[in-house]
Amino acid sequence: MSDIEYTYEVVNVDAYAKAMEIAYTSPGRQTMLIGTRLPYAGESVDVIAKMYAPVAYWREQEAEVVIPELGAFGSSVNGSQSVPVTLDEAKAAKLAEIAAARYEREVSGTVLNGNPVDTDREMQSKIAGAMAAFQAGFITSVDWKFGGTTFVTLTGEQVQAIARAVTQHVQECFTWERFMVERVNAAATVEEVNAIVVEA
Incomplete structure (x- = not known):
């Protein structure tokens, strides 16, 4: 190999x-x-x-991989062999x-006051940019699009609320990943590792 x-x-x-x-x-x-x-x-x-x-x-x-013939069948007594790892x-x-799985969770979006909020990396960057513009006094409001179709004019406080929701969502994803990584690191056998179920 x-x-x-x-x-x-x-x-x-x-x-x-x-x-x-x-x-x-x-x-x-x-x-x-x-x-x-x-x-x-x-x-x-x-x-x-x-x-x-x-x-x-x-x-x-x-x-x-080997594609089996449709309808192939058989029987076993000792069970199948697996490739050792x-x-x-x-x-x-x-x-x-x-x-x-963590990445899929991270970019899957969240909801704030009933409105879907994108949480992909591009949106995270846009939110950070909007927050910086408000804090520097460059803008007093911003037009924001929710769910890809609805436009809303937001104040600095409202953008801050979105930033807080997105940050919390992303942090929860990484907290979950950290928990799962610690479980894997603590596993002492291949069987223990394979028994860890990763939910998307």
């Missing part, structure tokens, strides 16, 4: 939660955003990046699954 080359970049650091987010990129493969712990004293970022690298996940996605590989695959 050939090695998988990849690069990584630390894209988010939460010192309070003692966690960071690493973006892994490999040519021709899905870019993965994975939440990890911060390096301990004496550790390098390279060590953490290698520990959480989604290599096992990428390999699983690229594995050749190491604990590190199982953890890396599970962490990649958790990171993907």
Whole structure:
């Protein structure tokens, strides 16, 4: 099995939660955003990046499969054999699954006073920009679009309420990911890792 080359970049650091987010990129493969712990004293970022690298996940996605003939059947006494994986590989695959689920949660949106609010990365950036403009006194109101169809003129206080709701939503997603990552890190066997269910 050939090695998988990849690069990584630390894209988010939460010192309070003692966690960071690493973006892994490999040519021709899905870019993965994975939440990890911060390096301990004496550790390098390279060590953490290698520990959480989604290599096992990428390999699983690229594995050749055999399409069974329609109607094929059989019986078994001893059960089917599975491809053995190491604990590190199982953890890396599970962490990649958790990171993907957290991202889907993060960008899925939230609701404020009955209005749907987008929470994707672009919207998070726009909200931060609007907040900065209000605080600098550049604007006193802003036209905002909810749900892709409804326009509303908002004051600075209303934009602040949106920013608070989005920030809380995003933080809840990362809190969930941190909890799940800690469960994976605490697992002592492949079976314990596989027993962790990741709900999208």
